[in-house]
Amino acid sequence: MKLYISENPAAKSADISRRIAADDMILTSSLPTTAGSRMLKGYMSLFGAEVLTRLDNAGFTLAGKANVGEFAVDLLGETSYFGAVETDGKLSNAAAELLKAGEVSAVITLDVNGYPRRAAAQNGLISLKPTYGTVSRFGVIPAACSGDTVSIMANDTAAVSEIFAVIAGHDDKDGTSHPEAVCETAKTAAVPIKRIALPVNLTEGTNEDVKGKLAAFTASAEAAGIEVVKVESDIIAVSNIAWNILMSAEVCNNVSRYDGVKYGYRAENFSGIDELYTNSRTEAFGELIKSVIIFGSETLSADKYNKQYDKALRIRRLIVEAFAELFSEYDAVLLPACSALSYGEEIRADKYAVYTENRFTAPASITGLPAVVCGSVQLIGRAFSDGSLLAAAAKITESEGK
Amino acid sequence: MKYETVIGLEVHVELATDSKIFCSCSAGSYGTEPNMHVCPACCGMPGMLPVVNKRVIDFGMKAGMMLNCHINRTTTFDKKNYYYPDLPSAFQTTQWFAPIAVKGLVEIKTSTGKKGIRIKQIHMEEDAGKLVHDIREDTTHIDFNRTSVPLIEIVSEPDLSSAEEVEAYLDRLKTLLRYARVAECEMAHGTMRCDVNLSVRPEGSNVLGVRSEMKNMNSIEAIKRAIDYETFRHIDAIENGTEELVQETRRWDDIKGMSFAMRTKETAGDYRYFPDPNVMPVVIDDKWYDGIKSSLPEFPEVRFERYTTELGLSEYDARRLTESIALCECFEAACKVTGNPKDCVNWITSEVMSILGVRGITYDQLKLDGNALGELIKLVSDSKVSRVNGRKILDAMFDDGTVSPAEYAASEGLIISTDTDLIDKVVAEVVAADPKSVADYKGGKEKALMALFGKCMRQLKGNCDPQVLRKALIAKINE
Amino acid sequence: MTLGYLISLEQINQLSLTDRQREEIIAFFAARDAELERLYRFDTADTERMVHVMPIMTVVREDKAVQLFTREALQAAAPETDEGYWCVPRVLE
Numbered sequence: 001m002k003l004y005i006s007e008n009p010a011a012k013s014a015d016i017s018r019r020i021a022a023d024d025m026i027l028t029s030s031l032p033t034t035a036g037s038r039m040l041k042g043y044m045s046l047f048g049a050e051v052l053t054r055l056d057n058a059g060f061t062l063a064g065k066a067n068v069g070e071f072a073v074d075l076l077g078e079t080s081y082f083g084a085v086e087t088d089g090k091l092s093n094a095a096a097e098l099l100k101a102g103e104v105s106a107v108i109t110l111d112v113n114g115y116p117r118r119a120a121a122q123n124g125l126i127s128l129k130p131t132y133g134t135v136s137r138f139g140v141i142p143a144a145c146s147g148d149t150v151s152i153m154a155n156d157t158a159a160v161s162e163i164f165a166v167i168a169g170h171d172d173k174d175g176t177s178h179p180e181a182v183c184e185t186a187k188t189a190a191v192p193i194k195r196i197a198l199p200v201n202l203t204e205g206t207n208e209d210v211k212g213k214l215a216a217f218t219a220s221a222e223a224a225g226i227e228v229v230k231v232e233s234d235i236i237a238v239s240n241i242a243w244n245i246l247m248s249a250e251v252c253n254n255v256s257r258y259d260g261v262k263y264g265y266r267a268e269n270f271s272g273i274d275e276l277y278t279n280s281r282t283e284a285f286g287e288l289i290k291s292v293i294i295f296g297s298e299t300l301s302a303d304k305y306n307k308q309y310d311k312a313l314r315i316r317r318l319i320v321e322a323f324a325e326l327f328s329e330y331d332a333v334l335l336p337a338c339s340a341l342s343y344g345e346e347i348r349a350d351k352y353a354v355y356t357e358n359r360f361t362a363p364a365s366i367t368g369l370p371a372v373v374c375g376s377v378q379l380i381g382r383a384f385s386d387g388s389l390l391a392a393a394a395k396i397t398e399s400e401g402k
Numbered sequence: 403m404k405y406e407t408v409i410g411l412e413v414h415v416e417l418a419t420d421s422k423i424f425c426s427c428s429a430g431s432y433g434t435e436p437n438m439h440v441c442p443a444c445c446g447m448p449g450m451l452p453v454v455n456k457r458v459i460d461f462g463m464k465a466g467m468m469l470n471c472h473i474n475r476t477t478t479f480d481k482k483n484y485y486y487p488d489l490p491s492a493f494q495t496t497q498w499f500a501p502i503a504v505k506g507l508v509e510i511k512t513s514t515g516k517k518g519i520r521i522k523q524i525h526m527e528e529d530a531g532k533l534v535h536d537i538r539e540d541t542t543h544i545d546f547n548r549t550s551v552p553l554i555e556i557v558s559e560p561d562l563s564s565a566e567e568v569e570a571y572l573d574r575l576k577t578l579l580r581y582a583r584v585a586e587c588e589m590a591h592g593t594m595r596c597d598v599n600l601s602v603r604p605e606g607s608n609v610l611g612v613r614s615e616m617k618n619m620n621s622i623e624a625i626k627r628a629i630d631y632e633t634f635r636h637i638d639a640i641e642n643g644t645e646e647l648v649q650e651t652r653r654w655d656d657i658k659g660m661s662f663a664m665r666t667k668e669t670a671g672d673y674r675y676f677p678d679p680n681v682m683p684v685v686i687d688d689k690w691y692d693g694i695k696s697s698l699p700e701f702p703e704v705r706f707e708r709y710t711t712e713l714g715l716s717e718y719d720a721r722r723l724t725e726s727i728a729l730c731e732c733f734e735a736a737c738k739v740t741g742n743p744k745d746c747v748n749w750i751t752s753e754v755m756s757i758l759g760v761r762g763i764t765y766d767q768l769k770l771d772g773n774a775l776g777e778l779i780k781l782v783s784d785s786k787v788s789r790v791n792g793r794k795i796l797d798a799m800f801d802d803g804t805v806s807p808a809e810y811a812a813s814e815g816l817i818i819s820t821d822t823d824l825i826d827k828v829v830a831e832v833v834a835a836d837p838k839s840v841a842d843y844k845g846g847k848e849k850a851l852m853a854l855f856g857k858c859m860r861q862l863k864g865n866c867d868p869q870v871l872r873k874a875l876i877a878k879i880n881e
Numbered sequence: 882m883t884l885g886y887l888i889s890l891e892q893i894n895q896l897s898l899t900d901r902q903r904e905e906i907i908a909f910f911a912a913r914d915a916e917l918e919r920l921y922r923f924d925t926a927d928t929e930r931m932v933h934v935m936p937i938m939t940v941v942r943e944d945k946a947v948q949l950f951t952r953e954a955l956q957a958a959a960p961e962t963d964e965g966y967w968c969v970p971r972v973l974e
Binding site for chain 3 (some may be wrong): 419421426427428429435436437438439441445447453454455456458459478485486487523533537538539540541542543544545546550574672676677679682683684685731810848868
Binding site (some may be wrong): 297 | 884917939954959969
C-alpha cells in the first residue's frame with residue numbers, strides 16, 4: 001500500500017503541526033510529480049506550485065507526495081498507476097490515511113472530480129474546496145481547468161483555516177485568480193450561517209449510513225440554532241451529467257500533451273510518428289482516463305458540440321442561478337458527499353462508477369462554489385463564504401465533546 | 403466560355419511583440435539557435451497558465467482598425483485540438499467564437515482601377531513550432547522557438563479575382579500593418595504567410611465553384627504562379643474533364659510548378675474547438691479602445707498628399723519618405739525643430755539613407771530621434787557645424803541613441819569657430835609659411851588661393867565658416 | 882455509438898483500445914445517452930453559456946521577455962534530442 005509516491009526524508013524531523021503533504025497533482029521541483037499516471041512516472045517539474053511556495057514561506061514542510069488516482073478523476077485513488085490504497089480490504093485514500101496516521105497535519109489536494117470530498121466524508125475528516133479563483137492553480141497539473149480547485153484536507157477545521165489563510169490570495173501567474181481584496185473576504189467569517197437548505201431529491205440513492213450522517217448533522221445544526229429546511233431542485237440534480245461533459249472534454253484536451261515526444265513515457269516499439277503517439281498513450285494511460293478522453297472528444301466533435309458541450313455550458317448557468325436563488329433565502333446548501341461511507345464490491349466492480357457517484361460533488365465543481373465536508377456531509381456556500389462555511393462546520397460538528 | 407477566378411486569402415502575420423502571447427519567452431525567433439526561447443508552457447509541460455500579453459491585444463486592435471474592421475469589445479480565446487509534432491500541447495489557442503475584429507474593408511489599386519476587398523475577420527492566435535527534416539534522414543527535428551509567438555490571421559471574403567489583385571492586396575496589408583508598427587510582414591522571414599482558397603466559375607455566375615486550398619505560401623512570386631496554375635487546372639477540368647474537382651487542401655511545389663493534393667486523414671479537420679477556461683474574456687473598455695484609436699498613424703497616401711501640398715516636397719521625395727512610417731516620423735519631428743522641410747528631406751534621403759545602407763538597417767528599423775536630427779540640421783544650417791562634421795555627428799548618433807548633437811559637437815571640438823583672433827592667427831601663419839602660393843595668387847592664379855584656404859581649414863579642423871575664412875585670407879594677402 | 886465511430890475517436894486521440902474496453906465503452910455510452918435526455922428537458926434557448934464561473938476581470942501581462950529556464954533543463958527528461966532539438970521519427974510532408 002503506497003501512501004506516498006515520493007517522500008522528503010528531511011521532513012521527519014519537522015514538527016507535526018508544520019508537516020504537510022500534497023497529492024501528486026501538485027507540482028514540486030524537489031520531488032517527482034506523476035498525476036498517478038505511468039505517463040509521468042518520475043517526472044521532475046522545473047518549478048513548483050504557487051501554493052507550496054506560499055506554505056514553504058510560512059514555515060510548513062512538505063513531507064511527500066500523496067498517491068492519487070490518475071489525473072484525480074476517479075473515486076478515491078483506485079486508478080493510480082502506483083496502486084490503490086486499501087485498509088481492512090476496503091478501498092481508501094492516501095491523503096486520508098496519512099492524516100489518520102498522524103503523518104501530517106494537512107494535505108493539499110486537487111479537487112477535479114470530488115475525490116478529496118469523498119475521501120474526507122468516508123473518513124470523518126474535513127475538506128475545504130475553496131471558491132474557484134481564490135487559490136492559485138499555478139503549478140498544478142491541469143485536468144478540468146474550469147473547475148479544478150486546490151483544496152485542503154485535515155483532521156479539524158482549525159488546521160484547514162490555518163492553511164487556507166496562507167494559500168488563498170491573488171496570483172499574477174494565474175489568469176483566473178481574483179484580486180487580493182476579494183480573496184481576503186473569503187478568509188473571513190463575515191456572514192454567519194443561520195439557515196441551511198437540504199435538497200432532498202439529491203439525497204436519493206444514498207445508503208443508511210449517509211442518511212444517518214445527514215440526520216445527525218441536521219440535529220447538531222438545529223441544536224446550534226441553525227435551521228435546516230428541506231427543498232427540491234431538479235436542475236442541481238443534473239449537475240453531474242453536465243459536469244461529466246465539461247470535465248471529460250477539458251481533461252481530454254489537457255492530457256493530449258502527453259504524447260511521448262517532449263518528456264514522460266515513450267513506448268519502446270513504434271514505427272513512425274502516429275505509432276509513437278498511439279503506442280505511448282495506449283500503454284501509459286489507464287482505462288478510466290481513456291474513457292474520459294473518448295467521452296470528452298466525442299462531446300467536442302463538430303456534430304455533437306451544440307447538443308452536448310454548449311448545452312452543458314448553458315446548464316451550468318442554470319445551476320449557478322438555481323444556487324443563487326437558494327442563497328437568497330438560505331446561507332448554505334447541505335448535500336451528501338458520497339452515496340456510502342465505504343464502497344462495496346458493486347461500486348468497485350463498476351469501472352465507470354465515478355460518473356454517477358460524482359452527482360454529490362459535481363454541483364460545487366460545476367459552479368466553482370466553496371464546499372466544506374464535515375461530519376461526513378457537505379456544505380456548499382455562496383462564493384467567497386469559505387470562512388463562514390468553516391466557522392459553521394466547526395460550530396455544528398466540533399462543539400460536542402469540547 | 404469565359405471563366406472568372408474567385409480567390410479568398412487567409413493571411414498569417416506574426417506580430418512584432420517582444421514576448422510570446424501567453425508566456426514570457428522572447429518572441430524573436432527568426433535566426434536563433436533552436437529551443438533557446440522556450441519555457442515549460444510553450445514546450446507543453448504541465449502547470450503553467452496562460453496570461454495574455456497586453457500588447458498582442460493592442461496590436462490586434464490596431465490591425466483591425468487599420469483594415470476598417472469592427473472591433474469586438476469582448477473578445478475570447480478558444481482551443482483547437484490536433485496532434486502534430488510542432489504543436490507541443492496538442493492544442494492551439496486561437497479565436498473561434500469571438501475574434502478581435504470582424505467585417506473590414508481594404509481598398510486596392512491595380513491596372514484596372516480601385517477595388518474594395520472585404521475582410522471577414524481577424525483573429526489572434528499562437529504560432530506553431532518549426533520542424534526540420536534535413537538534419538537526419540530518418541528523423542524530424544523540432545524547434546519550439548516559434549511556438550506561441552503571436553499571430554493574427556486575416557481572413558478575406560472571396561473578393562479577389564487575379565494574381566495581380568492578390569499581389570496588390572498583400573502589398574496593401576503589408577503597408578498598413580507596417581505603418582501601424584504591428585508587424586514586419588516579411589514573407590522571406592516567415593513573418594507573413596498565406597493560404598490561398600481558389601475556385602473558378604463561368605463569368606457572371608454567382609455560384610461558387612469547387613474550392614481548393616493551398617497552404618503556407620511564403621513568396622509573392624510563388625503565389626502568383628500557383629494562382630495561374632490552379633486557375634488553368636480548374637478550367638481544364640471543367641472544360642475537358644481532365645479530372646474531377648474536389649474540395650481539398652493542396653501543396654504548391656514551386657520547383658515543379660505544380661500543385662499536389664495533400665494526404666489527409668479521415669478524421670482530420672474536426673478540430674473540436676472549445677472556449678479556453680484558463681483565459682478570461684478580454685474586455686476592451688472605452689479608455690483602452692480610444693487610446694489605441696488615437697495612436698493610429700495617418701495612412702501613407704494622406705501623408706503623401708500633405709507632404710506634396712502643405713510642405714512643398716517633390717512627389718519623388720514624398721514617395722521616398724512615405725515608404726516607411728519610421729522615415730515619416732523622423733522627418734516630421736525634424737521639421738518641427740528646423741521649420742525647413744526641404745532641408746530635412748535632403749538630410750534624410752542623402753545622409754540618413756546612406757548610413758542605413760552602409761549599416762544594413764531597414765527603413766522600418768530606423769530608431770533615430772527626429773528631434774535630435776532636427777537639432778543637427780539646424781546646427782549645420784546655422785553655420786555652427788560644417789556639413790562634413792554634421793555627417794560625423796550623425797554617425798555618432800547612430801552608434802549611440804543618447805548622443806545630443808550640440809553636446810557631441812562641443813565635446814569633440816566640432817563647433818565652427820567665431821574666434822576672429824584665432825582665424826587671423828592661423829591665416830597669418832599659413833600666409834607667412836607659403837610665400838610662393840601668395841605670389842602665385844597675386845600673379846592671377848585663383849587655384850593658389852584654394853591651396854592656402856585648404857591649409858587654413860585643416861589647421862582649424864574644419865570648424866570655420868568658409869566665407870569668413872575666405873575674407874580673412876584675401877584681406878591678409880592684400881595687406 | 883458504433884464500433885466504427887469509436888475507432889475514429891480512438892484515432893483522433895491517438896489511442897488503441899482493447900476489444901473488451903471497446904465493448905464496455907459502447908455499453909457505457911448507451912447508458913449515458915439515456916442520461917443526457919435529462920439535460921434536454923431543460924430549455925436553454927434563452928440562457929447564455931457559462932465558460933467561466935466567476936466574473937474575474939481579465940488579467941493581462943506587460944510585454945516583457947524573460948527566459949526562465951535553459952534548454953538543457955527543459956530537455957533533461959526528453960526521450961530523444963539531437964543538437965538542441967526534440968526528435969521524432971521522420972514526419973512525411
